[in-house]
Amino acid sequence: MRKRLVLLFGILASFTLVAAACGNSGSTTAATTTTVATTSTTAAPNPNADFNVGLTFDIGGKGDQSFNDSAAAGVDKAVADFGVTQTDVEPNADGSDRAQILQLQAEQSNIVLAIGFLFADDVANVAADNPKVPFAVIDDPMLNFDTKPPSPRGDNIAGLTFAEEQGSFLVGVAAALTTKTKEVGFLGGVSGFGLIEKFQAGYEAGVKAVDPSIKVVSQYITQFPDFDGFISPDRGKEIAAAMFDGGADIVYAAAGSSGGGMFQAAKEYRDANGTTVWGIGVDSDQYNTVDPSVQDTVLTSMIKHVDVAVYQAIKSVLDGTFAPGQTVYDLSVDGVGYSTSGDFLSADTIAQIEKFKAQIIDGTIVVPTVPT
Amino acid sequence: MTAVTKPSASTNFFIRLQNVSAPIRWMFVAAAGMLALTFVAQFGKGDPGLLTSSSASGAMIRWAAPILLAGLGGLFSERAGVVNIGLEGMMILGTWGAAWGGINYGPWWALVIAASFGALGGLLHAIATVSFGVDHIISGVAINILAPGVTRYLSDQIFTGYKGGSVSQSPGAGHFSRFNVPFLSGGDSLLGWKSPNTLGWIDKKNWFFVSDVSALIRGMFVQISWFTVIAYLLVPISGFVLWRTRFGLRVRISGERPSAGESLGVNIYYHKYMAVIISGAFSGLAGAFIVLELTGFYRQGQTTSRGYIGLAALIFGNWRPGGVLMGALVFGYPFGLALRDLGGDATQNLLLVIAIALGVVLIWAVRRRKRADSLLAGGLGGIILIWYVLSTSAPKWLPNTMPYVMVLLTLIFLSQHLRMPADDGRIYRKGET
Numbered sequence: 001m002r003k004r005l006v007l008l009f010g011i012l013a014s015f016t017l018v019a020a021a022c023g024n025s026g027s028t029t030a031a032t033t034t035t036v037a038t039t040s041t042t043a044a045p046n047p048n049a050d051f052n053v054g055l056t057f058d059i060g061g062k063g064d065q066s067f068n069d070s071a072a073a074g075v076d077k078a079v080a081d082f083g084v085t086q087t088d089v090e091p092n093a094d095g096s097d098r099a100q101i102l103q104l105q106a107e108q109s110n111i112v113l114a115i116g117f118l119f120a121d122d123v124a125n126v127a128a129d130n131p132k133v134p135f136a137v138i139d140d141p142m143l144n145f146d147t148k149p150p151s152p153r154g155d156n157i158a159g160l161t162f163a164e165e166q167g168s169f170l171v172g173v174a175a176a177l178t179t180k181t182k183e184v185g186f187l188g189g190v191s192g193f194g195l196i197e198k199f200q201a202g203y204e205a206g207v208k209a210v211d212p213s214i215k216v217v218s219q220y221i222t223q224f225p226d227f228d229g230f231i232s233p234d235r236g237k238e239i240a241a242a243m244f245d246g247g248a249d250i251v252y253a254a255a256g257s258s259g260g261g262m263f264q265a266a267k268e269y270r271d272a273n274g275t276t277v278w279g280i281g282v283d284s285d286q287y288n289t290v291d292p293s294v295q296d297t298v299l300t301s302m303i304k305h306v307d308v309a310v311y312q313a314i315k316s317v318l319d320g321t322f323a324p325g326q327t328v329y330d331l332s333v334d335g336v337g338y339s340t341s342g343d344f345l346s347a348d349t350i351a352q353i354e355k356f357k358a359q360i361i362d363g364t365i366v367v368p369t370v371p372t
Numbered sequence: 373m374t375a376v377t378k379p380s381a382s383t384n385f386f387i388r389l390q391n392v393s394a395p396i397r398w399m400f401v402a403a404a405g406m407l408a409l410t411f412v413a414q415f416g417k418g419d420p421g422l423l424t425s426s427s428a429s430g431a432m433i434r435w436a437a438p439i440l441l442a443g444l445g446g447l448f449s450e451r452a453g454v455v456n457i458g459l460e461g462m463m464i465l466g467t468w469g470a471a472w473g474g475i476n477y478g479p480w481w482a483l484v485i486a487a488s489f490g491a492l493g494g495l496l497h498a499i500a501t502v503s504f505g506v507d508h509i510i511s512g513v514a515i516n517i518l519a520p521g522v523t524r525y526l527s528d529q530i531f532t533g534y535k536g537g538s539v540s541q542s543p544g545a546g547h548f549s550r551f552n553v554p555f556l557s558g559g560d561s562l563l564g565w566k567s568p569n570t571l572g573w574i575d576k577k578n579w580f581f582v583s584d585v586s587a588l589i590r591g592m593f594v595q596i597s598w599f600t601v602i603a604y605l606l607v608p609i610s611g612f613v614l615w616r617t618r619f620g621l622r623v624r625i626s627g628e629r630p631s632a633g634e635s636l637g638v639n640i641y642y643h644k645y646m647a648v649i650i651s652g653a654f655s656g657l658a659g660a661f662i663v664l665e666l667t668g669f670y671r672q673g674q675t676t677s678r679g680y681i682g683l684a685a686l687i688f689g690n691w692r693p694g695g696v697l698m699g700a701l702v703f704g705y706p707f708g709l710a711l712r713d714l715g716g717d718a719t720q721n722l723l724l725v726i727a728i729a730l731g732v733v734l735i736w737a738v739r740r741r742k743r744a745d746s747l748l749a750g751g752l753g754g755i756i757l758i759w760y761v762l763s764t765s766a767p768k769w770l771p772n773t774m775p776y777v778m779v780l781l782t783l784i785f786l787s788q789h790l791r792m793p794a795d796d797g798r799i800y801r802k803g804e805t
Contacts, residue, residue: 063527063538093520191768217714223768231673234666238431238711245427246714257541257671264544264668272550272595291536291544291669 046083053078053314054109055088056102058116059095062088064257065289066282067306071115071138074310082318084110098122106130111317113310114138117195118227127154134322136160136313138306139195141326152325159326160309164195165202165367166360167302167336168254170353171280172206174300174338175250176214177349178278183215185243187236187262189255192224199254199282199302201371209356209365217243218371221258230256237261244269244277250299252280263290266297278344287341301339308335332361394694401698408728410584416724417760418717423725424584426575426591428709428718433592434666435711436704437603438463438658438675439775442682443689443696444610445654449494450691451614452647453627453795454501457512460679461519462493462652466659468523471670472530474545474663482545483599483660490656491649493519498648502641505799516679524672531670542670545663548597556593599665603657604697611693623647627793630800640800655679684779690790703775710771720766727757733785745785752781 055075061068075086087108089101099122105112106126112133114123117140124142127135135157142159143150152158175184186203188196204216219239221229229235236258240251244265251266253259259282266279281287281301290298309329316322329335340350359365392400406424413423422428442459449456469489474482493515500511524539531537536544556571571590575583614620622643625633630640658678663670681703688702689695706722713719730753737745783790 063532063540065536065538065541069538093517219714220768222772226769226772228673228676231671232676233669233671234662234674235711237667238434238708239714242427242712242714260541260669260671261667268668289536293544 048082048084048318051082051084051318052109053084053086054105054112055086056105056112056114056119057088057090058118059091059093061115062090066256066284066286067304068115069289070284070304070306071113071310074307075113075314077307078311078314082314084314084318099126102126102135103129106133106135109133111136111314111322113313115306117193123157124153127157131156134158134317136310138309142324143326155324157324158313158322160313161326161328162304162306162309162335163328163330163367164254164302164304164336165198165205165369166331167304167338168199168202168252169206169209169360169365169367170338170357171252171300171302172203172208173210173353173356174345174349175203175252175278175280176207176210177352178299178345179214179248179250181247181249182211182213183217183246183248185240185248185251186216186218187239187243187251187253187255187259188218188220188229189253189258190222190224190227190229191220196220196254197371198369199252201368203252203254204371205368206356210352215248217246217248219243221255230258232258233261233264235261237265240265240279241269249276250278250280252282252302254282254302256283259286260290263294263297267294270297281339285339285341287339295342296344298342299344301341303337303339305329305335305337308333331357394692398694398698404732405729406585406588407581408725409588410581412721412724412728413584414580416717416721418720419715420718420721422709422713422715422718423721424588426572426587426594427712428705429588429591430594431591431708431712432701432705433596433600433604434704435708436700437600437665438661438678439682439685439703440697440700441603441606441654441658441661442679443685443700444606444693445490445651445658446683446686447610447651447691447693447696448614448623448647448654449497449651450686450796451627451793452623452644453630453793453798453800454498454644454648454651455508455512455797456494456497456648456651457509457680457683458493458497458515458519459512459651459655459658459682460675460677461512461515461517462490462497462655463659463662463675463679464516464519464523465489465493466656467663467670467674468526468542468659469656470660470663471542471545472526474547475534475543479546479548479599479664482664483602483657486656486660486663487653488656490659491653493655494649494652495645497652498645501799502644502648505801507799508797520672523670527670527672540672545669547664547668548599550595550597552595553593556590597665599661603661606654607693607697614693619643619646624793626800627795630795631804634802641802644800655682658682681775684775687790687792688779688782690786691792699778702778706771706774710768716765719768719770720760720763722770723756723760723763723766727753727760730756730781737785748784 053075057068078084079086091098091101102122103126112135114137119137120140123135123137138160140159141161142153142157144153184207186200188200200218207214207216221232221235236255240262243251251262253262263279266277269277278299279297280299283304285303286301287295287298409423413420442463445459446456466486466489470482470486473485497511497515500506501508528539531542532539534543571586574586577583622638625638626640626643634640662674685696685699685703688699710719730749734746734749737749
């Protein structure tokens with residue numbers, strides 16, 4: 001009896017060990033598995049098998065169903081197309097280890113992608129210590145504006161920025177053509193550091209381009225350096241509700257995850273008052289990412305193709321064309337755009353938007369980047 | 373200053389105010405506050421009508437509720453002598469529990485599950501502080517660090533599998549149905565009968581003060597849910613339990629003189645445990661309020677330090693339920709107002725309200741011959757008044773800063789009147805004298 005028990009324990013113990021070993025290998029090589037898969041289908045040795053992409057999110061970034069997940073999608077595409085590998089990390093809760101995780105990524109990667117302008121200064125420092133590794137920062141030009149003309153902050157640093165004002169202009173046109181109350185709202189996440197003002201300026205210009213008599217009410221959730229405005233859906237909801245109560249029937253939120261509160265507000269306003277009000281999403285096609293119950297309030301979304309920028313950056317390192325300094329992704333290269341999921345925009349509206357889009361691309365319309 | 377020398381009716385008035393019972397005192401303060409608001413709404417710069425609108429008071433009720441619930445949670449814990457800085461972490465657990473419960477079992481179960489999640493955090497705090505004698509602050513901070521990690525892990529395990537969910541966010545958690553209170557705010561049709569909107573009718577008359585007050589009160593009863601009612605009912609319930617029941621007396625002795633209580637046969641450990649667990653449950657409800665009433669879904673980091681503000685309300689309110697309610701409303705009002713204030717005029721006129729409040733403090737301090745207090749109140753009030761007159765818009769950070777400023781001012785002017793439980797924050801060991 002005792003012998004049997006010992007045997008049973010032995011078997012159990014070895015099982016646990018094997019399971020643990022599998023667990024370990026599973027998690028460390030989660031990314032590599034994709035590579036194996038691609039190599040087997042192409043049946044050729046993968047030239048990029050030891051090329052690693054260091055995807056570095058910011059606090060709470062992964063899983064935001066927007067900006068950061070869009071970056072992850074771009075990396076996934078590169079993994080599928082080029083057979084590279086990827087490692088993603090995220091800083092601790094207060095972001096105090098940003099520099100360390102960048103250094104970690106620099107040691108194990110062939111390109112470090114820093115998702116978000118909050119990385120700008122840490123990237124400049126870490127890139128100087130790792131001159132052989134290219135770095136790309138999303139949403140910061142990574143230029144030294146003290147020199148004339150501005151020069152890159154390092155020979156291995158690229159800044160990938162977007163012409164958010166152009167995309168916002170187009171959704172502003174959509175809002176102006178859809179509003180019935182002749183009043184629309186803009187909900188900004190954090191003011192005072194220049195980025196979200198670009199959204200506001202473009203949106204207001206787009207609305208006014210269609211009909212100068214339409215009123216635009218704009219409100220920000222917090223002020224720089226308080227970045228809570230991007231993670232406060234409750235405050236976003238209250239502000240959006242105030243805008244709907246005040247007579248606006250469309251609100252455009254450029255407020256990160258706080259925008260989710262706006263869609264909730266739109267839904268509740270519809271339920272309580274029976275009138276149709278809309279929200280406009282940002283960064284990714286939010287029709288596909290919001291909760292299904294509020295999906296029918298997403299008029300359109302201003303899409304920022306972070307995936308395209310990330311993909312291009314990886315590609316440029318692979319084919320040796322990596323260029324330091326700022327690269328702007330605008331309408332002409334499809335860096336920004338708008339979505340039509342849900343088919344809430346009429347064909348007529350889309351035709352008008354396309355007309356404005358062509359005018360922006362050919363330079364007839366220059367979209368302002370600072371609100372008037 | 374000559375007027376100070378002769379005793380006057382108002383001296384007696386201030387002294388008398390300190391002797392009346394707490395509810396009457398607070399009602400008087402509330403009425404004075406409303407009068408100041410009405411005055412500013414009528415005569416302030418720009419278009420400050422929002423100050424006394426039903427929209428502002430409705431926002432106040434919503435934004436004060438999580439602070440209130442967290443503050444009441446702190447009240448139970450600190451009355452039992454356990455400082456609970458882990459309110460924030462327990463609130464975070466509550467937000468997750470509410471979302472998970474709301475998605476799977478509906479809003480009522482969301483409340484139960486959120487309270488249980490918070491209570492689990494409270495239990496952990498009680499085990500650490502009461503049984504093992506860990507420093508209260510250290511245990512609380514540990515819970516605040518632990519909670520976001522636990523909820524993120526749980527989200528990764530569960531919410532990522534839901535449509536519209538991710539590692540940092542849940543899908544829509546649903547909410548309670550909302551209603552207007554009949555008779556007062558034109559309730560919805562009850563059995564096909566439309567209730568009169570009494571307060572709305574008075575509001576439309578534009579009578580000075582009367583209409584403003586009725587608008588403010590009306591806002592408190594518009595589009596509320598049973599959860600809001602429960603949250604505010606917990607104030608008198610907490611007061612009753614702590615001051616009118618045997619259990620409450622024993623909880624309070626645990627926070628005042630535990631050794632004396634023990635000598636009379638009170639099980640101090642048990643009462644400290646219960647109080648801290650109740651504290652956690654209340655914090656969980658605070659988190660649930662954010663999810664079910666304010667946001668509609670769980671989002672990582674959405675409590676934005678409101679647990680600490682709840683503690684501030686507790687100190688502001690002198691460790692009493694009525695005071696916690698007043699503190700929560702005073703902190704919630706500018707916060708909700710600023711969000712509703714699309715034009716920016718109302719927030720700026722809040723400066724004038726603060727200046728008036730400091731003016732009242734000045735009169736009080738002069739009457740009581742408190743030189744330092746008078747100088748401080750006069751100086752601050754003067755600076756704010758000049759700021760108000762010269763500025764065209766209030767800084768946007770003002771409403772977020774208000775709770776901290778209010779607590780600092782309270783501590784400065786009322787520190788001699790504040791009395792925390794005598795044994796609050798000390799580690800108690802059974803059998804010690």
